[in-house]
Amino acid sequence: MPLSSTAAVRVGLVGYGYAGQTFHAPLIASVPGLRLAGFASSDAAKVARDWPGLPVEADPVRLCARDDIDLVVIASPNDSHHPLALAALQAGKHVVVDKPFTVTLAQAQQLQAVARERRHVLSVFHNRRWDGDFLTLRALLAGGELGRVVELESRFDRFRPLVRQRWREQSPVGGGLWFDLGPHLLDQALQLFGWPQSLRVDLARQRDGAVNDDAFDSRLAYPGGLAVTLRASALTALPGPRFAVHGTRGSFVKWGLDAQEDALKAGHRPLAGTDWGLDTQAATLSTLGLDGETLQSRPVALRHGDYPAYYAGVRDAIVAGAANPVPAAQAIDVMALIELGRRSDAERRELPAVACAADSTPAASNH
Template identity: 55%
Template sequence: MASSASLRPGTPIRVGLVGYGFAGQTFHAPVLSAAPGLVLAAVASSQPQKVQADWPGVLVEPDAAALLARPDIDLVVVATPNAQHHPIAKAALEAGKHVVVDKPFTLDAAQARELAALAQQCNRVLSVYQNRRFDADYRTLRDVLASGQLGRPVYFESHFDRFRPEVRERWREQAVPGAGLWVDLGAHLLDQAVQLFGTPDTLQLDTAVLRDGAQVEDHFHALLRYEAGPHAPLRVVLHATTLAAHAAPRYILHGTRGSYVKHGVDPQEDALRAGGRPGGDDWGVDPVLGELKVVAIENWVREGTVPNRRGNYVDYYAAVRDAILGVGPNPVPPEEAVALMELLDLGARSARDGRALAP
């Protein structure tokens, strides 16, 4: 049985990936394999030919149970449909494995709290794959905020606007537990907002089913109000839709002394979708620069662009490696994952009730 005590810096951490659908194939296998010290040792999948075409020589197990029974697996990555996150992560922790779960963490906060308690009891690293914390534009936005040049932030918008008018035959777009745009993209936008500004005082969510033939919400608009604390008063808007042929800016930030606007999205997802693997001089380089306008006293204005920091999803898995080896913090610890699930649940209740709710 693997344990954090039995692994030392320099010791390869053997990873078992559960699920080789879109998330496993695109966001996990190539990213974790690019992190020094992590080795993709086995994949649980019903499509062994698909796995072996991408990763020759990697062992393929028929199901999660067979993979979890392997004593040579140290870390299990759960990249299954959302409804399976909780039972598989629970079984992995009980089998003595460290665990990474794709977002959203679980179906609800109660499941999240159960897994967090179990990880503590088992003394295992449990983390959630919030890869968007490692986007180039988000890293740049954090720098702009920290610089203080915009003054106190008063209004922030964060968008994932896409144009996907056709409803696809996949579980994410079917009326099954864990489907819908709020838990899918909302898990990213809400996590980023909380990382930037903390927990809001109230959250109000509106969701809609806009596409012909859609079964679950494919549009949401959330308003977060901050009435106390260092950023108050502040309004934050989180927005995602599948029917935006002309996308809004990715970020809009207004402060008491100026504004920052960023168009376009981090390039890593598109590169991974196209079959690319992390590495090389241009990986994570976002060529679309954000626009900055600072207005100082007597209406003096400074305008210009902001160089983007480099994005790198591999940094997430490198941090997980260090946490397992005991030489660094968990990049997304269970308490943060639980708090986010509580806010996602709150948003769902707000949409049902049609009103703002406090955490």
């Protein structure tokens, strides 16, 4: 549906669990030109405590059908992403889906086809593109400061030894760490280096009583010998570096996770003129000096993280026809690697990576 360039995009949020409450609602509310207009949740009282006066539908399909909603944001359990996104698109809404896009590649491709047919914006919340350390790394690589990159290790280390009774850890469809953190790490790798030649993934259940995978180790192989290792674990009490990148002219190492999630969990909100997204954790760049022999190490001032930029991009795509910040085609690439990784684990071998569609390859600048 066309919108006036001066009208606020009215947003309906499906799901008010961790993702909806911590990420989506406060980020949407922080972006000029977006207005939270309603929710779908099984816990209306919880929503009302944070957002009094806004309507709460028990049935998410009813929210999708409301005339006072332009954009539906889906932050519900992973196995509901496809049917709810489909319902919203068919109801004439623009749609944002939390990662993972869907739980199968075929579902993701169907949603892309429906969105194209109806000419609606369909975007996926790969917010880790706007982590400050990732923005910093991307700039370093673009500037060639590390020379030819030969190895990147990217990790999400956590220590959560108790298996909790929540869908992320219990659901047989779309649960587990590969579906939870795998999309973040895969999307970042695709943004930096494009499509890999092959993929090897090993999934593990390490905690007592684990139902789904709670650790993974994956390796993407690229032309020229570049190796990208992606790891995550729920049993790492002493984390390794978030990023360790090595090239022919030096290395970049960053410790600790981007600070935006912790800030949102603590109730802080992105505000103009503040230090939102500031990350003061250790980051070091070690490179060859002008003599080509002496190694020089220095701390790196990290760029500010900027999760609100994602929703500002969605707003502009809807109102002004600007580029979608994370188009469905790029999220389809991630889903293709998620499926390939599950197959690699099942077959216990490295598998060739074949692009799933000509129009769903990463940006040409990344190749």
